[in-house]
Amino acid sequence: xxxxxxxxxxxxxxxxxxxxxxxxxxxxxxxxxxxxxxxxxxxxxxxxxxxxxxxxxxxxxxxxxxxxxxxxxxxxxxxxxxxxxxxxxxxxxxxxxxxxxxxxxxxxxxxxxxxxxxxxxxxxxxxxxxxxxxxxxxxxxxxxxxxxxxxxxxxxxxxxxxxxxxxxxxxxxxxxxxxxxxxxxxxxxxxxxxxxxxxxxxxxxxxxxxxxxxxxxxxxxxxxxxxxxxxxxxxxxxxxxxxxxxxxxxxxxxxxxxxxxxxxxxxxxxxxxxxxxxxxxxxxxxxxxxxxxxxxxxxxxxxxxxxxxxxxxxxxxxxxxxxxxxxxxxxxxxxxxxxxxxxxxxxxxxxx
Numbered sequence: 001x002x003x004x005x006x007x008x009x010x011x012x013x014x015x016x017x018x019x020x021x022x023x024x025x026x027x028x029x030x031x032x033x034x035x036x037x038x039x040x041x042x043x044x045x046x047x048x049x050x051x052x053x054x055x056x057x058x059x060x061x062x063x064x065x066x067x068x069x070x071x072x073x074x075x076x077x078x079x080x081x082x083x084x085x086x087x088x089x090x091x092x093x094x095x096x097x098x099x100x101x102x103x104x105x106x107x108x109x110x111x112x113x114x115x116x117x118x119x120x121x122x123x124x125x126x127x128x129x130x131x132x133x134x135x136x137x138x139x140x141x142x143x144x145x146x147x148x149x150x151x152x153x154x155x156x157x158x159x160x161x162x163x164x165x166x167x168x169x170x171x172x173x174x175x176x177x178x179x180x181x182x183x184x185x186x187x188x189x190x191x192x193x194x195x196x197x198x199x200x201x202x203x204x205x206x207x208x209x210x211x212x213x214x215x216x217x218x219x220x221x222x223x224x225x226x227x228x229x230x231x232x233x234x235x236x237x238x239x240x241x242x243x244x245x246x247x248x249x250x251x252x253x254x255x256x257x258x259x260x261x262x263x264x265x266x267x268x269x270x271x272x273x274x275x276x277x278x279x280x281x282x283x284x285x286x287x288x289x290x291x292x293x294x295x296x297x298x299x300x301x302x303x304x305x306x307x308x309x310x311x312x313x314x315x316x317x318x319x320x321x322x323x324x325x326x327x328x329x330x331x332x333x334x335x336x337x338x339x340x341x342x343x344x345x346x347x348x349x350x351x352x
Contacts, residue, residue: 003087008096015168018172032056071100089104091112093116112138117153133156139161145336166343215246224319281302284301284331
């Protein structure tokens, strides 16, 4: 079987790394990179670090308004699919690359498999939420990371092709966390003491495109910086959106960290503040308290377990949660056992 895998953003590279390893044992894979993330620290370094094969196609779409970016991806992906004629298109997560890949395949009557299907924030103001819903409704195989995700699909009337497989990011985490500890020197480079700093990431459009929200978050980070160092690997989108005078004074801004360095920064942080879904889960697996800079999350299990707290953009709530985290002693296993990629390949093998 020929499978076209479509990636475009940093979290998708992490997910695709573990699935591609399994996929290439049995099938032909055509790897298509839309170019949604094109900065070296957000793209190229990940392919080398995670040992992902070089993309067969790099579409170079780059940044842009939601509609223009998605439309250009749809056009260029369709051209590749018409040339390659894959049996199935594999998409990941909830980005514009995900939706464009799914739509292009569906319109060409090519099978669509969605890894990380069924996640819902129930906030349709998020572009990611629209991408998830539409992708799920045109997919033939829907690979759910959690029981909650499968239940969400059932409520929307999607029951055919739904498979609870576990979280492929957990596969990647288990494979890479010890490698990261051995190979990364990021703590020494930044002169950080284990459990002596906070780590913060901000990149979601709901925060970066709202000046009030973004300003409130960065004011909180600066206030936390009075108590302990705050490290902020700054996403290119966030850097562009920061108005003059809003840049943090006490929080320490660094370039986006490679995956292995990021795992080490997360593992040794006293607390993590983020609006990233992937970072919320990694904090959970690493037993690091997480403060989520959003009003809702798709990863409700982390909140229900008491290891994650939703604070939105309210500065006092952010500061209080970061300085006085109260995680539970118990941390249930809810994201699978590290074999999600194998289960995905089993289902792909049986398809049709």
